[in-house]
Amino acid sequence: MNQPQNQPQSSNSTSQSGNDLLSQAQQWLNQGSLNDLLNQASPALKNVGNQALTRFNKLSTTQKVVGGALLALGALYLTSQGKGSGTQKKQDQASTLNELLYFVNDRIEGYQRAVEESKDPQLSGYYKQLVSQSQRFANELNDYLRQQGGDRQTSTTLKGKFYRGWMDAKAAITGRDEKAILGSNIYGEEWALKAYEEALDDHTLTGAMRQAVERQYKLSQKTYQELQRLADKQE
Known part of the structure; x- marks a missing residue:
């Protein structure tokens, strides 16, 4: 019995979206964007970031890409919130x-x-x-x-x-x-x-x-x- 034709397409679509996200995250990491964000943050946030990066180096490649992207986004959010509060x-x-x-x-x-x-x-x-x-x-x-x-x-x-x-x-x-x-x-x-x-x-x-x-x-x-x-x- 033939498998439904749309099932592989859905799987491929999800996989492609995931790959795009991972690719973007990998690009941020290769460009040093994560470090740039942390350098803009407060001393307290930098300390947290440094601790996170120590654990980060022990992760697998896939975990590093996803975790690094999330950490970068979080650092950016906290930094922007701090600036708004100061204003x-x-x-x-x-x-x-x-x-x-x-x-x-x-x-x-x-x-x-x-x-x-x-x-x-x-x-x-x-x-x-x-x-x-x-x-x-x-x-x-x-x-x-x-x-x-x-x-x-x-x-x-x-x-x-x-x-x-x-x-x-x-x-x-x-x-x-x-x-x-x-x-x-x-x-x-x-x-x-x-x-x-x-x-x-x-x-x-x-x-x-x-x-x-x-x-x-x-x-x-x-x-x-x-x-x-x-x-x-x-x-």
């Missing part, structure tokens, strides 16, 4: 720095306004120091922002603009004494402290960036305490 991390860090800088820039403008309005030489000198301090804060944060792919941020918050406008209108009617200036600065420093706390609480910043923000936050706390002390002296 997202930079975007998150840039977003946090960008938001914090709005409030640091508010701090600069607030103390510049205090320098212009204060008639007390000692207080005016202190406000000038705080302007310089705030500018250093902004420069440091902008340097880190640029490292994450962001543009320099020099804008202030809309809330800060409205507040300074309201204080100007109030001063035009009631006048602006040293106690009022200090009160305005204390209020502005509270905004800055809250912004620093939010930047640290979202845990996007790491390493040197986080340490820099923590240092600035501590200095802002000291400024807040000193402003309160100076305001108490005005009683």
Whole structure:
């Protein structure tokens, strides 16, 4: 009895597909593509790859071809995933720095306004120091922002603009004494402290960036305490 004609064709088709895959995998191995992929990977992935290659050399030729192809594809996938994760991390860090800088820039403008309005030489000198301090804060944060792919941020918050406008209108009617200036600065420093706390609480910043923000936050706390002390002296 004759065998069905389509059976050998199906077998040959499957065999041909398998041979094509094996041929492609063998070509990757001969070209060193597997090693190239592993060299792009992280140190941890390289270590895993090296261990796998030790076992790989003990396999048969067919096992090497198939296993090598799968290892190459896996390495490529993990490498691409790692790159994507790194990009997202930079975007998150840039977003946090960008938001914090709005409030640091508010701090600069607030103390510049205090320098212009204060008639007390000692207080005016202190406000000038705080302007310089705030500018250093902004420069440091902008340097880190640029490292994450962001543009320099020099804008202030809309809330800060409205507040300074309201204080100007109030001063035009009631006048602006040293106690009022200090009160305005204390209020502005509270905004800055809250912004620093939010930047640290979202845990996007790491390493040197986080340490820099923590240092600035501590200095802002000291400024807040000193402003309160100076305001108490005005009683």
